[in-house]
Amino acid sequence: MRAAIYRGPGEITVEEVPRPELESSTDAVVRVTHTAVCGSDLWFYRGDSDREVGSRVGHEPMGVVEAVGADVRSVAPGDRVFAPFLVSCGACEFCRKGLHTSCVNGDSWGGDNGGGQGEYVRTPHADGTLVRVPDRHADDEDTLRSLLALTDVMGTGHHAAVSAGVEAGSTCVVVGDGAVGLCGVLAARRLGAERIVALGHHEDRLDLAAEFGATETIHAHGEEAIERARETTHGGPNHVLECVGAAASMNAAIDICRDGGTVGYVGVPHGVEDGGLDLFGLFGGNVALRGGVAPVRAYAEELMADVLAGTLDPSPIFTQTVDLDGVPEGYRAMDEREAIKVLVKPHGNE
Template sequence: MRAAVYYGPEDVRVESVPDPELASPTDAIVRVTHTAVCGSDPWFYRGESDREEGSRVGHEPMGIVEEVGDDVRSVDPGDRVFAPFTISCGYCEFCRKGLHTSCVNGDSWGGENGGGQGEYVRCPHADGTLVRVPDRHADDEDTLEALMPLTDVMGTGHHAAVSAGVEAGSTCAVVGDGAVGLCGVLAARRLGAERIVAIGHHEDRLDIAERFGATDLVTARGDEAIERVNEMTHGGVNHVLECVGAASAMETATGVCRPGGTVGYVGVPHGMEGGLDVFDFFGDNISLRGGVAPVRAYAEELMADVLQGTLDPSPVFTKTVDLEGVPEGYRAMHEREAVKVLVKP
């Protein structure tokens, strides 16, 4: 089969690799029909995070089940499924409490199971990982593209909103205009936020934020952004979604959070070599909640809204490539020419 493989900074190639095979009775083989390039992928692409050369890449697969192990009960060959960015068993202590990213039997998509950006993947713990799409929606392309962000960015934006305590009537701020931040806006609107301030630097992305429900747009940076948000909200907001991970984004998040408020953080931390200054949290009794999003815990809830037509995060895909175009997809993400790249093998 063909799959994307990482060989070093700015060097992702699509090449022939062995097809994955069932290795356990709990496995499933999935033929990938849709996948994506994630906003976290450019970190290793730029050489700013470690990744083994020669490893397969991608972690957002959707496709058709081709084969299942003897112990798999929730899916059958021919079923349309999608999978979160981490593999989880579904039955351990942490999966049972909805913290699938801490699964004691968990795994990633980057090993010999095929990688998410390829023609096939092997899914260990198929019953705990794969989400089956109802047959009546299994071939509707618009629906499938709306479901694709549930593999990562929509669930992650939702986790930020939930962690920040967003509820009906809330005023909140979203720091970051990448795919996760945009989905955070959509999640905040879904949870009933009355006012949503989107903070970002790219007009085209903030246009999507406005389409998703942002009521106020702030393009300033640093102290100027903090000043602007605090001025327009008369002292800041009680709920902040931090969707970037950079130290500067966390500083903005704490700067616009009212005393006693909550920052829900889901941005992959980077640029924090000096550590996180917790004094602002301490001094204003600001709570910090979040972390890597257990998107499997939210999958059915969000899918129900997509299928009834009340949730559509697909506009975060601003570029589409085929499998051979994955290297171009990485370049476009690296150059910020795309919010998120959809891949149709």
């Protein structure tokens, strides 16, 4: 089979690799029909985080089950499924309390199980990881595009809103206009927020934020963005969604938040080491910081129910579609902000 491979900063190739096979009675092999390039992939692509050269990349697979181990009960060959960005067993202490990202049997998609940006993946712990799409929706391309976002960014944006304590009638600020931030706007609207202020650097993305439910948008940088967000919300909101992860965006979220409020953070942290995070701002304002890597498997069924009911549609975040050969171009387009999020069809349009 073919899969996308990391060959160093700025270099993604598509190469022949061994096709994954069942190795355990709890495994499933999935033919990947839809996957995506993630904003977090750009960290290693830019050389801002370490990754082993030669490793397979991608972590947002959706596809059709090809084979299952003898002990798999929740899916069968022919089922349409999607999977969160981390493997989880569904049975350990942490999975049982909805913290699947701390699963004691957890795994990633970057090893010999196939990598998410390839033609096939082997799913360890299939019963705990895979989410089955009901048959009546299994071949509806519009629905599948929406469900693909549940493998990562929609669940992550939802985790930001939940962690920030957003509820009916809330006023909140969303820091970041990438795919996660835009999904954070959708999540805040879904939870009933009355005012949603989206803060970002790109007019076209803020226009999409408005379509997603943002009541106000702020196109500004640095101190100007912070001041305008606080002014717009009359001294700062009680709920801030931090959806970038850089030190500047984390500190902006803390500065924007009203004393006694909560910052829900889901951006992969970068540049916050060695005093980069404003802990005194948290301390002085009694601002709570909640969040972390999003347990999207815990949210999958409830978000899928809304997608299937037609009340939630994150698919507009996918602004470019490529086949497997186009994955290197997809990385370039996202790196240069020409695309919000790139959808990949490893087998073309079959």
